[in-house]
Amino acid sequence: MLCQNCGNAEATTHIKRIVNGEASQIHLCYNCAEHLGYANMFSGFGFNISNMLANFFPEFTRALPSVDISERCPTCGTSFEEVVRSGMMGCADCYSVFYDKLKPSLSRIHGRATHVGKSGAFEVAPVESPKFEDTISKLKSDLQAAVDVQNFELAAKLRDEINALEGGTDNG
Amino acid sequence: MAKWYQLQGAENDVVISTKVAIARNVKGYNFTVRLTDDEKYEIADKIDEILDGKLPGKFVSTPMVEVGRDLQISLAERNLVSPEFVSFSEGRTLVTTEDESLSIMVCEEDHLKIQSLLPGLELEKAYELADTLDTILDEDLQFSFDKKLGYLTQCPTNIGTAMRASVTLQLPALSMRGQIPRLANTVAKLGLILSGAYGEADNPIGSLFQLSNQVTLGISEQAAIENLKSISLSIVEQERAQRIELMNSLKFQDVLWRSYGTLKNARVISFGEFMESMAVVKVGVAAGEIAIKNERLNELIFTMQPATLNVEYGQSLDRQVRDAKRAEKIREVFE
Numbered sequence: 001m002l003c004q005n006c007g008n009a010e011a012t013t014h015i016k017r018i019v020n021g022e023a024s025q026i027h028l029c030y031n032c033a034e035h036l037g038y039a040n041m042f043s044g045f046g047f048n049i050s051n052m053l054a055n056f057f058p059e060f061t062r063a064l065p066s067v068d069i070s071e072r073c074p075t076c077g078t079s080f081e082e083v084v085r086s087g088m089m090g091c092a093d094c095y096s097v098f099y100d101k102l103k104p105s106l107s108r109i110h111g112r113a114t115h116v117g118k119s120g121a122f123e124v125a126p127v128e129s130p131k132f133e134d135t136i137s138k139l140k141s142d143l144q145a146a147v148d149v150q151n152f153e154l155a156a157k158l159r160d161e162i163n164a165l166e167g168g169t170d171n172g
Numbered sequence: 173m174a175k176w177y178q179l180q181g182a183e184n185d186v187v188i189s190t191k192v193a194i195a196r197n198v199k200g201y202n203f204t205v206r207l208t209d210d211e212k213y214e215i216a217d218k219i220d221e222i223l224d225g226k227l228p229g230k231f232v233s234t235p236m237v238e239v240g241r242d243l244q245i246s247l248a249e250r251n252l253v254s255p256e257f258v259s260f261s262e263g264r265t266l267v268t269t270e271d272e273s274l275s276i277m278v279c280e281e282d283h284l285k286i287q288s289l290l291p292g293l294e295l296e297k298a299y300e301l302a303d304t305l306d307t308i309l310d311e312d313l314q315f316s317f318d319k320k321l322g323y324l325t326q327c328p329t330n331i332g333t334a335m336r337a338s339v340t341l342q343l344p345a346l347s348m349r350g351q352i353p354r355l356a357n358t359v360a361k362l363g364l365i366l367s368g369a370y371g372e373a374d375n376p377i378g379s380l381f382q383l384s385n386q387v388t389l390g391i392s393e394q395a396a397i398e399n400l401k402s403i404s405l406s407i408v409e410q411e412r413a414q415r416i417e418l419m420n421s422l423k424f425q426d427v428l429w430r431s432y433g434t435l436k437n438a439r440v441i442s443f444g445e446f447m448e449s450m451a452v453v454k455v456g457v458a459a460g461e462i463a464i465k466n467e468r469l470n471e472l473i474f475t476m477q478p479a480t481l482n483v484e485y486g487q488s489l490d491r492q493v494r495d496a497k498r499a500e501k502i503r504e505v506f507e
Contacts (some may be wrong), residue, residue, distance in 0.1 A: 013224050018324065053178045065448070068384075074353070075202075076202040076203075077340070078206065080342060086205070086329055087327060087328075087329065088205050088326050089201055089203055089324070089325075089326055089327075090203055090206050090325045091201075091202040091203050091206065092199070092318075093325050095316075095318060095321060097333075101202035102191075102328065102443075104330075106321075106328060107329065109328060109329055110331070110332070110387070110388075110389040110390065111389075111390065113319055113332070113389045113390020113391075114320045114321075114388060114389075114390060115318070115319065115320060115322030115331075115332050115333075115389060115390070116391065116392045117185055117292070117332070117333045117391070117392035117393045117394075118306075118323075118333065118392075118393055119317065119319075119323065120310055120317025120323060121310045121311060121314055121315070121316035121317075122199050122315060122317060123314065123317050123318065123319065124199075124316050124317065124318055124324065126318060126319060126320065127320055129317050
């Protein structure tokens with residue numbers, strides 16, 4: 001494929017973007033990518049611009065000294081640096097191990113979306129454990145729903161659960 | 173047994189084929205970049221074992237190292253595998269039904285790419301085929317899945333449903349009218365990508381385009397397919413309207429009948445020239461002026477490609493010999 005900017009050279013940099021729900025893909029040659037500023041995001045680490053998949057992780061190539069990119073996944077041994085450089089995860093567990101670091105890149109690729117659709121039979125360790133506040137608010141809305149349909153038995157059970165959880169925080 | 177591309181499909185005056193591909197990774201194995209060839213074959217063996225038990229006789233499993241170069245390229249020409257899949261053979265296995273409508277690329281980018289191919293616009297049916305196979309395999313293989321991120325894939329761009337659905341459209345009239353850039357722009361706003369199937373992105377060989385979904389996270393399989401289907405149908409309508417318009421032009425009529433003459437009479441023809449002429453002839457077929465069934469023309473898109481012709485004749489043909497064989501086959505259709 002030829003570069004979409006100059007139309008002369010082979011495109012070696014491929015950038016996918018979703019901005020405000022609009023998906024687009026840009027294919028650029030080395031020179032145009034550099035000229036248009038797409039090379040800059042790699043300047044901090046000296047990564048190879050032609051490595052197309054690394055384009056998904058500009059956050060880490062834009063020099064963030066506070067982020068430890070040498071951390072390794074205990075399952076497959078892949079370091080986060082390798083993930084950034086190749087654009088590839090080493091195994092399914094890498095997603096939970098590196099989740100906090102991945103978050104900005106994931107939301108840039110996918111927006112703030114979470115999965116809807118088919119569910120698999122097997123679940124890996126969740127990338128994000130459900131937050132305490134979310135659990136309480138879910139129980140409270142379930143309680144309201146139970147009261148609305150006059151299912152008082154369920155409502156009583158839910159109220160006890162909420163009390164137990166909220167009591168737990170007070171004591172703990 | 174007939175291959176899927178020899179059959180008739182819906183809207184096949186414009187839509188050549190439908191493909192649904194689902195990426196999956198097996199629990200307990202690293203992703204493909206971190207697997208040895210032995211581990212890759214181990215995954216293929218597990219798939220074979222499950223399919224032999226649950227769907228005996230339906231699938232054939234072939235390690236790519238046992239496949240000759242012409243056949244490998246032919247598989248890619250017929251969209252059964254990606255060009256990447258045949259860029260090297262070690263560790264890779266193709267599992268497929270005899271008619272090639274349902275297949276699994278083992279250890280391409282992800283452990284499994286379950287793929288269904290059907291003629292014409294058949295998105296629901298293609299998804300159902302791939303989905304059923306996915307469910308059967310998931311029971312035993314257990315695919316890596318996270319509630320929040322969906323199916324986990326080697327490349328983070330594919331997480332979620334990990335499904336790519338695409339339709340191949342032949343758009344000679346919209347291309348001649350210069351409507352493709354506008355169309356590509358519009359579909360991009362709707363989360364889809366329109367790109368050339370062979371050759372240049374904006375001006376592909378034979379006006380063959382691929383329309384596919386881009387978003388995999390936050391949209392269900394059904395919603396993605398419904399979206400792709402409704403936009404495909406709208407493009408089909410636009411193409412049909414433009415074809416009718418074109419037939420009013422004497423200049424186009426001249427191009428049409430010359431193209432028809434080429435296909436009916438040529439003694440030597442390249443794949444590119446065949447595709448260009450065939451795309452134009454499609455407009456005449458739509459107008460009822462040329463009596464050839466669309467499925468017979470569509471089938472030629474797959475069977476007339478160079479490596480596929482080599483495979484049919486059992487040898488790597490000299491280019492000129494191959495162009496002559498191609499012309500002969502096309503004349504048979506136009507008799």
